Amino acid sequence: MTVPPEELELAAAFPPAERDRWREMVKGVLRKSGAAAEDAPLDEIEGLLTRESYDGVPIAALYTRDDAPPGRPGLAPYVREVRPDGEGIAGWDVRQRHAHPDPAVTREAILADLENGATSVWLRLGGGGLPVTGLPEALRGVLLDLAPIVLDAGEQTAEAADVFLSLAAERGNAADASGNLGADPLGLAARTGTPGSLDDAAALAVRCVREFPKLRALVADGTPYHDAGGGDAEELGAAVAAGVAYLRALTGAGLSVDEAFGQIEFRVAVNADQFASIAKLRAVRRLWARVAEVSGAAEGTAARVHAVTSSAMMTRRDPWVNMLRTTIATFAAGTGGADAVTVQPFDARFGLPDDFARRIARNTQTLLLEESSLARVVDPAGGSWYAENLTEGLAHAAWARFTEIERAGGLAAALESGLVADRLAATWARRRADIARRRAPLTGVSEFPNLAEALPERAPAPREPRGGLPVVTYAQDFEALRDRSDAHAEATGTRPRVFLATLGPIAVHTARASFAANLFQAGGIETVTGAPEEFGTSGTTVACICSSDGLYGEAGSDGATSRAAEAARVLREAGAVKVWLAGKGTYEGVDAGVYAGCDAIEVLETTLHDLGVNE
16 A cells, blocks of 8 residues: 555644744733733734843744755855865864973873874963973974964963974974964953054964964954953954954065965854854854955855853852863854864863863863764754854844944954943843843852862962953852852851741742752852741841742731731741841831842842851
């Protein structure tokens, strides 16, 4: 018996999917919750579910093929991967960072990395890192014709480049040495407030083109803007502005347009926001393709992008969660088509990483490359209408930031005038508020903290140069509160404590008691639970009433007040100086409420103050 093809298709048994039908169903749900009016037009329903990124890019609830611009892998504008080779793609460059000041220790770590999966080396030189004079010893035994070397020497870039180029020439590797000399004068200005020399950077590029054909000289680094709390569009806009400034300097020094493009590599941060990071890598290629187009560069000129897992997302509290964060970020980097990826060790916030942390960072990439076969898929994000649309929106937002910087006279002028700093500060203020209200949760920090954790100890890392843009971490406000609690515990032998006064059966109060415990523990405040009558023996002066809204409103034992008000009175009589309530209700004797979306930082600061925990 032959079955007609149309009967074999599962979709044939269902009516065609229509957007308006979906809108009607969504409207029904929103109407029940009070979010949509009965007479709300269908074309306004999706807007009720749409939110915006920190860059103002709309993020909708539903995407279709109409939202995805056409494009093929490997073709301009290079939004999709530049390597459309199908099965057997080589993958990305696994780039490990080294900053130990001892050349012998650095050499041992470099060789261990290269023998166990790393394919290139990124060296932090000067400023307390590896001394420039120690570079030859650190690279002893490293095959410069096989392992690309990337330098990061800040103010000592010219000196470090000269040592490395001399070393490559002495070994006979001038024709084959690859990597990047790390010249980034505008990135130096962003970090330290003092710009490097564009002329010196251009001279290095000319020397590379003439004598070291596989070596690049410049990095357009977007991470200083990310580390200052900026959004993705601000990071990309500044990085592209730096790239354009470098193009002008290089062509002014005598290089052709194509030679100048070949000397620049981009560096961007990727974080645990998977889709945003994927879109960022795709967008930077789109932006640079547009610059190449208007500059008259040869067809096929695509951005080379080095993705680094975000420093801002890393935490000192529950640092093992950083392994999960960096895994997601690395997946996003590979999916987004990064040419090189650096995974920061999970203990990066504590100092120099140990061997275990370095191995986990390295193996994170090995697993994604070899076990998951991620690199064998051409443009894994292609076909996701959400990823395509987000890329397009981010590219337009970043182009707007770039053109704003150009109108201000270029990146150097925009940094000096404070334009860039002001934009970054405004974005950080919005993100910081979301973190404080736990709308942007941090696992192990603002959510599910572990007060009994034993933190690792590491040798101090070299101090990064400061004086330019601020450096922030997403967890900094919660971690500062935890530090205050730890100091109090060390000085007194006990942690600050809040009593959770539970009302009613366990099934009624558990949800809010768990919520309140989670919130207070995020500030290093331990909690004890019991009936309001047990408060007197709790060893604290702050309480939080926990139960359901229905039970709060029930009549108390005297029949004249609610059970919440009655509990507050019992707590006050037993010595409570502050009474919180888990929920939004207002009751006599209750000072304020803790609830989803409240300012947790303000609640915790207030509570520590009430408990006599000094800053």
